[in-house]
Amino acid sequence: MTTRVFIIPAEHRDAGNAMADQMGWGRPVFVHPLSADGQEPVTHWGFPAVVNVEFMALWANPPEETADLVAAVDIDDREGDDTAGHWWSRLAELGLQVVANDEDLI
């Protein structure tokens, strides 16, 4: 298996989610807001995934209409299936933190 971390600038998030949906990936995939200090404003969005060789080939040669969007996405690949480990180490490499939510559990 190969894990891939996707990071997209905030202004491209909606387009990125729409492209993922068109690919049959389902509901919004860019679920984590990111910034350098973990505070607003959000500068990027991202997620990790397990990807297969077919997907990687498609990504390397995207349809012309999505080429600009694909080029805007930062990707990083690692062998294995530890999506979480890859995600957190990649964020550290990029100097990004998840912008904490203020969900009320209690």
Place this chain on the structure above:
Amino acid sequence: MRDIVSPLSGFGSPFGQRGRANPLAALISTLNADAAQLIVHPLEYGSMFQDRAGTTPVTESGQLVGLVLDHGFTGKKPVPGPELAPSGTLQSNFLASTNYTDSQDAGAFLALRNGTGTVVGNTLSTTSGGQGFVIVLPALLGGFRRYAITIAYSDKSANVEVRQSTDGNIPLPGASGSVTFKARYQDSISEAPYIRFATAGSMTIDNISVRELPGFHAAAISNPARGVFRDVGGFRYIEYNGVNTAYETPVLPAPGVDKAQVFSGVRKLTDADSIVAELSPDASANAGALALITGSTQDYLFRSGGTSSVAVFASATPAPSSNVITGIGDISGSLAALRIGGAQSAQDTTTQGTGSYNPAGTYPLNYGARAGTSLFFSGYHYATLGPIVRFGTNASVAQIEAAEAYYTARTDL
């Protein structure tokens, strides 16, 4: 005399060999004794699929899980529900266009999939091979559903098959006969099954039967949201990565009751606030909801509420730790209780207001995250994709102990 063993039994079946008691079936029978609404997504081969569309089964440890079938209805393989396409409905509602849309028609109909074809009376015909007629049930789209479709045909003069997406073809043999196949719908009629004419010719449809195989099957929110299935050391579990692993059922019907229980075997890898399971997109904000939560300040929380909500919390052990957890909710009885390891750990008798769970029948059940977008759970869920959720009467001691014993035997404590 030799026993006749069904091909559905034995290794690979969630129901074991004929004549041998199956623990899951026994548990479901126990919990269903009073006709409770039960949601059960067992991590059993035959019930798990790698993709969200339910095409590729999970066959070994280490594979991603996109879909798990619900066995809560009967404790057995899903049995077909009522007829959804009364005789002649599909043929009479023929749409001679390939430009159909998901919202075009509220009823069942046949539509051209591509190219040309005609329907006259009950006879489908094409003038060239490669044409197809889609079986469309727009009113039933949304969320993963499975159907048993039976096509009875006669006077067939072409090579005809039924197929769905890239699943492969099931040929309709002979000039007349009947074929039953399993079909699925997810979010689009592009996923719908269809009758394909491999060669030009015609065929009379004597009947098309469409019956749902009921259940609230849980699918990953998206492809990247799929968790990894592990079958290690005698324990089966799903890994929730704490980043984006999340599942959701379709909207559940209103159970019409105000008593519920959740049963779970979990291992939490962090103490971060996270959702193990949650009825509705936000149990803190929605009436008639419940949730099983791990928290940074309290090890586990169970939230239950009618028109007002109560969270009961109890400390177990800091992460990493494995526990068998039971949450008990009773809205009119003003009870929210947590049991950990088979013993009551905490309870709260603050009023939960009035009403019942999922009162309008508008809530899905979420596993691993709040609405698939936040509060991601980092850990494992053993034996089932998420907790068994039961809406019914107050569970008896015997029912609670049976569920806890089931998870205790299957959780790496």
